[in-house]
Amino acid sequence: MMQSEQFLGIGMTSQRTRERLVQRLLERGISDRRVLESMRSVPRHLFVDEALSSRAYEDTALPIGSGQTISQPYVVARMTEAVLQCRPRKVLEVGTGCGYQTAVLASLGLEVFSIERIGALYEKARRNLSRVKLSHVRLRHGDGYQGWKAQAPFDAILVAAAPEELPEALLQQLAEGGCLIIPVGGGGGQQLLKVTRQGEQFNQEVLEMVSFVPMLSGAPR
Numbered sequence: 001m002m003q004s005e006q007f008l009g010i011g012m013t014s015q016r017t018r019e020r021l022v023q024r025l026l027e028r029g030i031s032d033r034r035v036l037e038s039m040r041s042v043p044r045h046l047f048v049d050e051a052l053s054s055r056a057y058e059d060t061a062l063p064i065g066s067g068q069t070i071s072q073p074y075v076v077a078r079m080t081e082a083v084l085q086c087r088p089r090k091v092l093e094v095g096t097g098c099g100y101q102t103a104v105l106a107s108l109g110l111e112v113f114s115i116e117r118i119g120a121l122y123e124k125a126r127r128n129l130s131r132v133k134l135s136h137v138r139l140r141h142g143d144g145y146q147g148w149k150a151q152a153p154f155d156a157i158l159v160a161a162a163p164e165e166l167p168e169a170l171l172q173q174l175a176e177g178g179c180l181i182i183p184v185g186g187g188g189g190q191q192l193l194k195v196t197r198q199g200e201q202f203n204q205e206v207l208e209m210v211s212f213v214p215m216l217s218g219a220p221r
């Protein structure tokens with residue numbers, strides 16, 4: 001335990017509350033051991049503002065600034081589990097936010113490329129990831145609706161914001177057999193979809209109902 005953590009009294013607490021979170025994920029049906037281990041080991045409290053760090057291991061989304069949120073741990077675990085089912089090596093993430101989901105993917109040994117549209121969050125993710133020594137991921141400030149053509153194809157693409165329709169550019173950047181995990185729909189709720197590419201065929205499966213911030217397209221800010 002780091003001395004500063006001990007001083008703040010969050011060292012042991014976070015150990016225990018992390019374990020409680022893993023229990024909850026198990027109860028909610030997350031069964032992939034690699035995902036559970038990653039959720040246990042990645043320090044979510046380092047990705048949220050200090051004032052919120054005591055709530056970091058609750059299974060809820062929390063504000064990260066710029067009107068955005070760090071995703072709920074259950075949703076991160078669920079999406080990561082779906083990504084792993086595609087047996088990926090190279091993954092694109094759209095919507096880096098604070099970098100927590102990015103860290104979970106990187107901790108699983110995947111090669112991660114991640115795009116964030118809001119400059120302040122792109123900078124925040126860069127700082128957070130270097131603090132947890134996962135700075136080898138490739139981050140980019142830009143519009144993820146267009147994907148990352150120069151690095152395509154990807155074995156899996158994970159999107160953390162909801163467009164109204166499937167973005168064609170992302171479908172085209174999937175490798176053969178690759179999958180896109182994405183919330184789709186506007187307004188009240190969205191469907192979390194898993195879209196698998198077979199040649200020019202894209203097979204859709206609904207994983208569950210979710211609630212993400214809307215995906216915005218156009219010039220980054």
Ligand code: SAH
Pocket residue numbers: 064068069070071094095096097098099100101102115116117118121142143144145160161213214215216217218
């Ligand atoms: N997994 C992130 C989720 C952040 S919320 C985390 O846990 O922190 C979704 C993020 O998607 C926001 O940061 C938002 O700015 C970003 N976003 C929305 N539309 C985007 C787009 N077109 N390209 C890239 N990022 C986008």
